[in-house]
Amino acid sequence: MDKMILYFFTTAALAVGLSLVAYVWYGVTRSRFAGQAATMLAGVATVALVLHLVMRWTVAGHAPWSNQFEFASAFATSIMVGNMVAERAYHDRRINLFIVPIAFLLLLYAALLPDSVKVAGPLIPALQNSLLLTIHVSSAVMAYGVFAISFAGAVIYLVQGGPRNRIAWLPTAEVAEDLAHKAVMVAVPLQALVLTLGAWWASIAWSRPWAWDPKETAALTTFLVYVVYLHARNQRGWRGTPSTLILIAGFGATLFTFFGNYFLGGLHTYSGL
Secondary structure (H helix, E strand, C coil): CCCHHHHHHHHHHHHHHHHHHHHHHHHHCCCCCHHHHHHHHHHHHHHHHHHHHHHHHHCCCCCCCCHHHHHHHHHHHHHHHHHHHHHHCCEEEEHHHCHHHHHHHHHHHCCCCCCHHCCCCCCHHHHHCCCHHHHHHHHHHHHHHHHHHHHHHHHHHHHHHHHHHCCCCCCCCCHHHHHHHHHHHHHHHHHHHHHHHHHHHHHHHCCCCEEEEEEEEHHHHHHHHHHHHHHHHHHCCCCHHHHHHHHHHHHHHHHHHHHHHHHCCCCCCCCCC
16 A cells, blocks of 8 residues: 555656646747646646555545645645636746746655655654644645745746836746735635644643744744735835845745755654654
8 A cells, every 4th residue: 555655646746847847948939738638737736645645545544735745745745736726817838937836846855765754653642633734734725825826926927027018938027926915815824723723732742832842933923924914015116026026035934834844953853754
């Protein structure tokens, strides 16, 4: 069963990589075949990732996001689902040119992690609350995935030079800015839920709801950066490039929180590394 789980993971990683090639091909040439191939491969990758997580959940008996490999896989899955939703919502495959690479890099990172964390296993004592594990971490997975979508929109906007739309084969700056803003509007409530449920879980597992643990603080900082973006975007002189730069900082904070297991220490160092 473990081999089958890794088979789906490998299939997903290859399909994401091939879809990225096809999206680039479509973006440059506007080939109908390339566009259809990109969407099909992205769909295959998304289904394979979901099956990988479902099978891992079945084998382990708990939600498959208890270590760094599982979270990276789920993070990539969230991005690919968001990728498909964004493509359908905007009827423009080109927006995925900057979304799919993030998922691919996450899967590459996950593939390079030690084999010991790739095998589904039991939970450590602090994580043995299946309901809170499922809801708290799934909220984080979804929030991070949607923050990645907002980052992709921000990058497109900046590459386009704002309203000047310098590159004809990329989505317009207006589409990119709208995508980024709507993604943040979805992700910020999810991140608020992450913080709220995290405090509840901490009060159960560690007898305190908040102790300024490094990863707790990083997650709160990430939330506040995006709240600042939402406020700044509605202020004269901040809409456009200035507020978009805040989104770049916000995703930097998201990645800092995600990779914090390597260097932050504290009570959230149970990544299995």
